[in-house]
Amino acid sequence: xxxxxxxxxxxxxxxxxxxxxxxxxxxxxxxxxxxxxxxxxxxxxxxxxxxxxxxxxxxxxxxxxxxxxxxxxxxxxxxxxxxxxxxxxxxxxxxxxxxxxxxxxxxxxxxxxxxxxxxxxxxxxxxxxxxxxxxxxxxxxxxxxxxxxxxxxxxxxxxxxxxxxxxxxxxxxxxxxxxxxxxxxxxxxxxxxxxxxxxxxxxxxxxxxxxxxxxxxxxxxxxxxxxxxxxxxxxxxxxxxxxxxxxxxxxxxxxxxxxxxxxxxxxxxxxxxxxxxxxxxxxxxxxxxxxxxxxxxxxxxxxxxxxxxxxxxxxxxxxxxxxxxxxxxxxxxxxxxxxxxxxxxxxxxxxxxxxxxxxxxxxxxxxxxxxxxxxxxxxxxxxxxxxxxxxxx
Amino acid sequence: xxxxxxxxxxxxxxxxxxxxxxxxxxxxxxxxxxxxxxxxxxxxxxxxxxxxxxxxxxxxxxxxxxxxxxxxxxxxxxxxxxxxxxxxxxxxxxxxxxxxxxxxxxxxxxxxxxxxxxxxxxxxxxxxxxxxxxxxxxxxxxxxxxxxxxxxxxxxxxxxxxxxxxxxxxxxxxxxxxxxxxxxxxxxxxxxxxxxxxxxxx
Numbered sequence: 001x002x003x004x005x006x007x008x009x010x011x012x013x014x015x016x017x018x019x020x021x022x023x024x025x026x027x028x029x030x031x032x033x034x035x036x037x038x039x040x041x042x043x044x045x046x047x048x049x050x051x052x053x054x055x056x057x058x059x060x061x062x063x064x065x066x067x068x069x070x071x072x073x074x075x076x077x078x079x080x081x082x083x084x085x086x087x088x089x090x091x092x093x094x095x096x097x098x099x100x101x102x103x104x105x106x107x108x109x110x111x112x113x114x115x116x117x118x119x120x121x122x123x124x125x126x127x128x129x130x131x132x133x134x135x136x137x138x139x140x141x142x143x144x145x146x147x148x149x150x151x152x153x154x155x156x157x158x159x160x161x162x163x164x165x166x167x168x169x170x171x172x173x174x175x176x177x178x179x180x181x182x183x184x185x186x187x188x189x190x191x192x193x194x195x196x197x198x199x200x201x202x203x204x205x206x207x208x209x210x211x212x213x214x215x216x217x218x219x220x221x222x223x224x225x226x227x228x229x230x231x232x233x234x235x236x237x238x239x240x241x242x243x244x245x246x247x248x249x250x251x252x253x254x255x256x257x258x259x260x261x262x263x264x265x266x267x268x269x270x271x272x273x274x275x276x277x278x279x280x281x282x283x284x285x286x287x288x289x290x291x292x293x294x295x296x297x298x299x300x301x302x303x304x305x306x307x308x309x310x311x312x313x314x315x316x317x318x319x320x321x322x323x324x325x326x327x328x329x330x331x332x333x334x335x336x337x338x339x340x341x342x343x344x345x346x347x348x349x350x351x352x353x354x355x356x357x358x359x360x361x362x363x364x365x366x367x368x369x370x371x372x373x374x375x376x377x378x379x380x381x382x383x384x385x386x387x388x389x390x391x392x393x
Numbered sequence: 394x395x396x397x398x399x400x401x402x403x404x405x406x407x408x409x410x411x412x413x414x415x416x417x418x419x420x421x422x423x424x425x426x427x428x429x430x431x432x433x434x435x436x437x438x439x440x441x442x443x444x445x446x447x448x449x450x451x452x453x454x455x456x457x458x459x460x461x462x463x464x465x466x467x468x469x470x471x472x473x474x475x476x477x478x479x480x481x482x483x484x485x486x487x488x489x490x491x492x493x494x495x496x497x498x499x500x501x502x503x504x505x506x507x508x509x510x511x512x513x514x515x516x517x518x519x520x521x522x523x524x525x526x527x528x529x530x531x532x533x534x535x536x537x538x539x540x541x542x543x544x545x546x547x548x549x550x551x552x553x554x555x556x557x558x559x560x561x562x563x564x565x566x567x568x569x570x571x572x573x574x575x576x577x578x579x580x581x582x583x584x585x586x587x588x589x590x591x592x593x594x595x
Contacts, residue, residue, distance in 0.1 A: 039451075039452060039453070039454040040451075040453070040454050040455070040456040040457050041457050042456035042457050042460055042494070043451050043456065046451070046485075046489050046494065047489060050485070050486045050489050050490075052489075072460070072496075073485070136457065137457050137461070138461045138464065164458070165457050165458040165461040165462075166455075166458060167454035167455060167457065167458070169454070170454070
């Protein structure tokens with residue numbers, strides 16, 4: 001057995017790694033997968049840098065941030081696989097939900113945003129303090145999607161709301177105590193607030209950006225270079241695990257596994273509800289594990305938009321190469337898995353599920369893209385970046 | 394140029410450990426040390442103190458919050474880097490192993506930062522050792538209580554005196570190549586499964 005060490009944070013989208021160990025998919029590939037629970041993304045980054053972990057459950061923009069030198073310790077990290085799509089939502093306090101004209105459907109971020117904009121305008125004329133939202137990290141899909149949504153609804157997320165960073169397990173409590181008015185966080189921390197009666201769902205990640213990535217498998221590049229076969233074995237094990245996790249009939253068992261004290265330490269009922277819930281964590285369908293370079297580039301465009309990094313050709317290339325669909329394809333295509341033949345796609349081109357080219361296997365993609373109908377074409381990155389800059393001025 | 398004495402902020406939700414770090418820093422001659430054990434209002438503390446060094450334990454889930462606050466740089470005057478400098482890998486590794494992180498304002502003299510870091514690392518390690526010893530002591534106490542309970546059970550069911558009961562337990566453990574506490578535990582467990590009296594429930 002080859003030893004592979006991985007870290008995770010207690011979130012629903014750590015499922016693929018946890019099930020790979022618990023259901024024997026890792027063992028089936030000759031891997032002794034050791035999992036270590038961490039309390040912060042900063043710890044994951046630091047302990048990975050000094051070699052405590054080979055791979056990690058990571059926020060999708062984290063490898064980009066590391067490779068672009070935006071973090072205190074900047075190791076080369078690649079993402080040869082995504083760990084599912086969806087699984088986030090925007091939850092607001094009861095008080096805020098009562099002040100808003102809530103949309104009938106969670107799938108209508110535009111209507112929810114209009115209502116929020118009216119309320120913010122009213123609060124501004126009353127001289128009330130800005131609403132405060134919690135996110136888990138500045139280099140996270142939560143942060144970028146929340147801001148994209150607000151900005152597209154005419155709310156300036158830099159001046160018209162306050163944003164603070166909080167650890168996911170503290171969000172619901174902060175909402176209850178009134179420290180924050182809302183948050184964007186991964187499951188089960190939306191369902192938990194909902195079931196406790198402390199929060200109300202306003203919209204979901206899937207409604208803001210359909211079939212979008214959330215966590216990835218972050219791999220130290222030097223480890224990947226030194227252990228290509230072990231990485232291949234690991235990706236095959238995780239792919240099988242994703243397929244198992246994505247099978248509805250396995251939900252109850254998955255929830256029971258995750259509920260254990262060493263993993264999410266939460267009730268199996270709550271986790272099962274979160275797996276089936278509107279935040280829509282999808283471990284497998286629509287190639288949810290494929291690391292699209294267009295996803296990496298969209299995160300990069302948002303890093304530029306909010307001043308985290310300057311746009312240059314080199315930076316864009318570094319960001320794009322942080323995701324490695326080539327490794328995914330080399331490992332998984334020979335197994336007969338449906339793997340896209342493209343490394344990137346136009347986000348927002350597919351309005352409904354669409355069969356596409358994937359070697360011999362049949363592959364359905366989409367729908368993808370953003371709630372406001374704007375298209376992200378990675379070939380036209382410069383134009384996208386300058387248009388969003390113009391929209392801000 | 395005489396640089397003023399650096400201000401050190403220690404953020405540790407474990408008050409005992411925070412106190413021994415503070416004590417260590419003061420013993421080294423650092424007078425401007427502030428302890429924060431409560432995370433609420435951390436941003437305000439940082440803005441008011443303008444610390445040159447912030448020490449935080451790795452067990453604190455608020456490291457992401459602290460880093461984002463430092464990156465926004467609204468709360469502080471100068472950019473803050475992590476650890477002494479990125480090239481000092483050995484010191485960084487020892488800090489992470491010890492379970493402590495440090496954030497340092499640009500421009501602070503390297504030797505001062507290093508002495509603060511060394512202090513934090515050694516105090517963190519000392520504290521972990523103490524904790525382990527305490528755990529062991531607690532374990533030893535619990536083992537003794539279990540053995541005493543099993544002894545009383547044997548005395549009652551087999552009509553032995555204390556020494557005979559103890560010797561029986563010890564002999565069984567030696568014959569089975571097990572620890573005495575494990576033998577005692579299995580004895581109490583089977584007694585409770587077989588419906589022994591209340592006192593024997595482990």
